[in-house]
Amino acid sequence: MTLANQQCEACQADAPKVSDEELATLMREIPDWAPAVIDGVLQLERQYKFKNFRQALAFTNQVGELAENEGHHPEIVTEWGKVTVRWWTHAINGLHKNDFICAAKTDQLLGTE
Numbered sequence: 001m002t003l004a005n006q007q008c009e010a011c012q013a014d015a016p017k018v019s020d021e022e023l024a025t026l027m028r029e030i031p032d033w034a035p036a037v038i039d040g041v042l043q044l045e046r047q048y049k050f051k052n053f054r055q056a057l058a059f060t061n062q063v064g065e066l067a068e069n070e071g072h073h074p075e076i077v078t079e080w081g082k083v084t085v086r087w088w089t090h091a092i093n094g095l096h097k098n099d100f101i102c103a104a105k106t107d108q109l110l111g112t113e
């Protein structure tokens with residue numbers, strides 16, 4: 001099943017972080033995302049470009065809806081013509097399969113804002 005067709009599961013503090021091997025495999029499914037270490041925490045990051053602030057804001061709100069539906073919440077930075085989205089799992093201070101599912105679902109929102 002593709003990542004975008006899967007559902008986030010509730011994430012507990014004892015949930016497994018993805019292994020280095022899983023990370024490599026999962027990154028191939030979301031090729032426009034990059035792993036980034038921020039404040040010592042491994043995250044998934046992607047920047048989306050838009051024509052203006054309004055479109056960037058509309059996309060931001062769609063990502064917000066997705067987050068509420070999944071019960072999993074990203075960091076979103078909205079600027080003129082640009083939205084930066086970062087997914088990680090606070091409960092484990094790192095990456096869980098949920099983050100890859102949400103990254104794939106974020107990509108699917110593109111063009112629908």
Ligand SMILES: C[C@H](O)[C@H](O)[C@H]1CNC2=NC(N)=NC(=O)C2=N1
Pocket residue numbers: 011071072073074087088089090091092
């Ligand atoms: C109770 C609630 O489901 C949890 O606090 C959720 C909310 N959203 C979350 N989002 C993210 N990205 N990581 C979490 O650990 C997390 N926990």
